[in-house]
Amino acid sequence: MKWLYLYISWIVALIATFGSIYLSEVENVTPCPLCWYQRVCMFPLIFILGIAVYKHFYRITIYILPQVIIGWLIALYQSVETYFPHILPLHLCRAGGLCYEEGANFLNIFPLSLLSLLAFTLLLVFSFLNLKNDP
Amino acid sequence: MRPHYFSHKQIVLITALIFLILSFVFFRESEFQGHPNLSGQPTLGSSNAPVEVIAFEDPLCSLCIHYSTDIFPMLRKNYIDTGKVRYSLILVSFIEGSLPNAQALMCMQYQNPSLFFSYMDNFFKVAENSNGPRSQIWKETALEMPGIDVSVLSHCVNNDTYVSNLQKNLEMGQKIMGDEFGTPILIINKTVVPGTSYETIVKTIDKALETTQKK
Numbered sequence: 001m002k003w004l005y006l007y008i009s010w011i012v013a014l015i016a017t018f019g020s021i022y023l024s025e026v027e028n029v030t031p032c033p034l035c036w037y038q039r040v041c042m043f044p045l046i047f048i049l050g051i052a053v054y055k056h057f058y059r060i061t062i063y064i065l066p067q068v069i070i071g072w073l074i075a076l077y078q079s080v081e082t083y084f085p086h087i088l089p090l091h092l093c094r095a096g097g098l099c100y101e102e103g104a105n106f107l108n109i110f111p112l113s114l115l116s117l118l119a120f121t122l123l124l125v126f127s128f129l130n131l132k133n134d135p
Numbered sequence: 136m137r138p139h140y141f142s143h144k145q146i147v148l149i150t151a152l153i154f155l156i157l158s159f160v161f162f163r164e165s166e167f168q169g170h171p172n173l174s175g176q177p178t179l180g181s182s183n184a185p186v187e188v189i190a191f192e193d194p195l196c197s198l199c200i201h202y203s204t205d206i207f208p209m210l211r212k213n214y215i216d217t218g219k220v221r222y223s224l225i226l227v228s229f230i231e232g233s234l235p236n237a238q239a240l241m242c243m244q245y246q247n248p249s250l251f252f253s254y255m256d257n258f259f260k261v262a263e264n265s266n267g268p269r270s271q272i273w274k275e276t277a278l279e280m281p282g283i284d285v286s287v288l289s290h291c292v293n294n295d296t297y298v299s300n301l302q303k304n305l306e307m308g309q310k311i312m313g314d315e316f317g318t319p320i321l322i323i324n325k326t327v328v329p330g331t332s333y334e335t336i337v338k339t340i341d342k343a344l345e346t347t348q349k350k
Contacts, residue, residue, distance in 0.1 A: 007143075007146070010147075011150065018154060018161075050151060053143075053147050054144055054147045
């Protein structure tokens with residue numbers, strides 16, 4: 001079961017990374033500053049989790065937890081700012097790339113901030129499941 | 136939970152392989168999306184030419200001056216005049232002092248399109264050698280050329296007649312190329328090439344010619 005959790009986490013990281021690179025490089029969506037911080041947290045996971053899942057190294061969870069939590073917090077911040085722009089005093093995304101505009105959508109249905117939040121939430125859930133099962 | 140057919144390690148390797156293949160499929164070529172609107176833009180060459188080249192230039196960008204004085208004449212002689220390439224130019228203006236020049240060039244295109252390319256050639260020659268104010272190169276060029284009414288161009292420049300056209304051109308370039316947009320840049324059929332090396336441009340055009348011949 002632990003292996004499956006780790007494997008799914010890896011798949012989530014792979015999809016998020018490739019999706020993000022696809023949107024910026026092929027669809028020319030400019031990543032905003034907040035998106036870059038989330039990418040910093042997400043991109044290394046494809047290698048770290050890939051090796052861990054290959055080697056059955058379940059203790060990796062504790063090592064990746066900081067970046068997963070930070071990425072999750074940034075994604076949460078961005079989602080809140082997208083849907084409730086008046087709650088938060090800071091507006092970090094205005095100057096750079098597209099954060100709240102139409103471009104920041106996948107297939108015109110899913111806002112990228114929510115997709116990112118979903119990915120980090122999944123990683124967080126599987127990380128905790130793995131930690132809970134730790135003997 | 137252990138799958139029947141594959142070991143964990145095999146599953147990991149297969150997954151990695153699938154993503155590797157997918158990435159090759161999706162990132163193979165960086166082709167731009169959509170097509171620039173060419174109506175009203177200066178165009179050269181036969182409308183039946185097999186390859187379409189669209190260039191974006193800012194009149195005062197130093198690489199554009201190099202492109203227009205050293206590379207474009209060869210391109211024109213070997214590809215446009217021989218009917219292989221249909222060439223369109225999209226003027227943009229984002230460099231300090233280039234707006235009056237870009238407007239004068241646009242003005243020439245709208246008022247007297249037959250003179251546009253010779254005016255542009257002279258413009259870049261003057262821009263390369265002139266020590267005068269950079270924003271007045273259009274005037275210096277016009278005064279040197281017989282048959283050009285400077286007052287018409289002055290009227291366009293002073294009234295900002297083509298500012299919105301230039302802004303639209305810039306937005307078009309940025310929409311197509313995103314962050315990579317800069318000048319001089321060429322779109323050859325669907326491939327984006329910087330206008331800095333004649334060899335690269337020729338190689339891309341030849342490849343496009345080959346592809347169209349196969350079809």
